[in-house]
Amino acid sequence: MSQKNLIVAFGGVSPEHEVSVLTAIQAISALEESTYNCIPLYVTKSGRWLTGKKLLDLSNYKELSSLEKESISCAFVKDETGKTFLKEQESKGLFSKPKNYPVYAVLCAFHGSEGENGAFQGVCEMMDVPYSGSGVLGSSLGMDKVKAKLVAAANGIPVTKAVNFYESDWEQEQEEILNVAEDFDYPLIVKPVSLGSSIGVAIANDREELINSVETAFRYDAHLLIEEAVNPLMEINCSVIGTPSDCRPSICEKPLGQTETLSFEDKYQSGEGAEKGMASADREIPADISKELTKKIQNLATKTFSALDASGLARLDFLVNANTKEVYFNEINTIPGSFSFYLWDKSDLPFDKLLEELIEIGLKKHREKNGRVRSYETNLLSEKAIKGIKGLKGSKN
Ligand SMILES: Nc1ncnc2c1ncn2[C@@H]1O[C@H](COP(=O)(O)OP(=O)(O)O)[C@@H](O)[C@H]1O
Ligand SMILES: [Mg+2]
Known part of the structure; x- marks a missing residue:
């Protein structure tokens, strides 16, 4: 059986670059025992695409410039049969030849900017490779807080x-x-x-x-x-896995910020150390809230996931008035930090199984897309047809 090359794509020109590196390395280690062969696709802070073994070790990211020098530039290419490869564009070392990896699927582990807003998802669509998470529309809706609120409100979901x-x-x-x-x-x-x-x-x-x-x-x-402002504020997050027509919620978490609004420092620079990424931020899991409130938030989470055309895995964040218990949808994260694994492993879905399900959803979406008619054999630009078109050189019209 040929190896299943899973391209793990991360980094990117984004303020959340480092968090994305953590999410990717966490996922790669969780998949160590799986049948996937994880191949890193690291997008540098300046936008270069790199691959190579050095990118698999977190300690190498302490010195980004030497890591960049020692890694191999790469790109997606198609061969004449239409098959897509991650192609190394240079060789490092005297006896090594650039490799070509046939792409089985792509695990999108970017946070923020083009890696999460639909742009990279568009590249995967153009290259016709299966990829994890939301598609182009769901990803871009998730990145625009105004449009996400508009679509949510139009679907009867409360927003501030x-x-x-x-x-x-x-x-x-x-x-x-x-x-x-x-x-x-x-x-x-x-x-x-x-x-x-x-x-x-x-x-x-x-x-x-x-x-x-x-x-x-x-x-x-x-x-x-x-x-x-929702005041007094209680924040509750819930992750959702599936497709718009068939999805289920995780347990809820209550992030505990040190200041009035959760800051960048609260999220990533406190807690037990950088390796844990989002999983290390201070949080209460499961959130200590009533069964009714939990159910209400889980229902809103799946409803919003579908309304926003999300897919794969997402984390939906809600603002709750701590006195009245009114709930408002705040935002959707279509590639949540650490893939929100800490909300699933307590519901009997360990991190490796969570990732496998996420990848399976991407593969299924890809199969369904390719099962539909997407182009036509007839060439509308054939010699005969083109004669009738006005305004073209040589068409005599
Ligand atoms: N309407 C609001 N009322 C009260 N606090 C809010 C409100 N909107 C955001 N916040 C606070 O600000 C934080 C960041 O806002 P958020 O909309 O989640 O943006 P980001 O995408 O940067 O996480 C939230 O986690 C919450 O603590
Ligand atoms: Mg937020």
């Missing part, structure tokens, strides 16, 4: 009141935007539309703080949101 605007709107209609936002009452939350990891997210208690937070957030994104 918000106003969104671009930098040019802010220049021309600042007073109107401030008035709409102030109707929600302080405190207000300012956030960039397409970023993650709490970058640029701030609480404003008055107009001066609001204007300052908006101006700071514009350093990160040209499109912003001002939202009513």
Whole structure:
């Protein structure tokens, strides 16, 4: 039997580059005993595609520039039969020849930016390889907080009141935007539309703080949101696995932040050490909330997963008013940190089985796509047909 080459794609031009490295290395070690042959596809901070054995060892990432020098640049290519390979484009070492790996499937382990927003998923679609997680639409919806809220609200899922605007709107209609936002009452939350990891997210208690937070957030994104704050806040997250038509929720977790809003530092720089990635952040698992609230959040999680056309695995984050227990959908992470394995292993789905199911969903989607008619034998540009087209050189029309 030929080896099942699983291309583990990670890194990327993203503020969450390092977290993605952790997620990928965790997944590769979980799959050590599996039938997959894991091949790293590391996208550097400047966007180069690299492969090679050195990329499998976390300790080599301490020195990124030497790791880059010792790794091998690579690309997806198709041969004349249409089969896709991860092709090494250079050889390292005197006697080694560049290798070509036939692609069995791709495990997308990026966080943020082009690796998670549908762009890389689009590359996989173009190269016709099976890949894990959400497709192009689900991934891009997940990256845009305004569009995700719109689609969720249209499907009857509760979201917080918000106003969104671009930098040019802010220049021309600042007073109107401030008035709409102030109707929600302080405190207000300012956030960039397409970023993650709490970058640029701030609480404003008055107009001066609001204007300052908006101006700071514009350093990160040209499109912003001002939202009513859920207060007092309890955050509850729930992971979902499956497809829009057939999915199931994990147990719930309650992330425990040290400051009012969970910051980048809370998420990744506290806890028991960097190797654990998102699994090390302070959290309560399962969340110590009532059965009814758990059920309600799990139902909203699967409903939102389907509404946003997500696929594979995602983590859905909810804001709960700690007094009234009202629940609002906040955001979907289509490639959650550490693949949210810590929410599944307590439901009898160990990390390796979780990854295998995630990859199987990608393979099934790919088979279904290729089972449908996608092109036609008839050449509409054949000699005869082209004669009738106006405005072409030589068509005499
Ligand atoms: N409407 C809100 N009310 C209260 N706190 C909020 C609200 N929106 C976000 N937060 C806080 O800010 C944090 C980051 O916001 P979030 O929308 O999750 O952005 P990110 O994609 O950066 O994680 C949340 O985890 C939560 O602590
Ligand atoms: Mg968040």
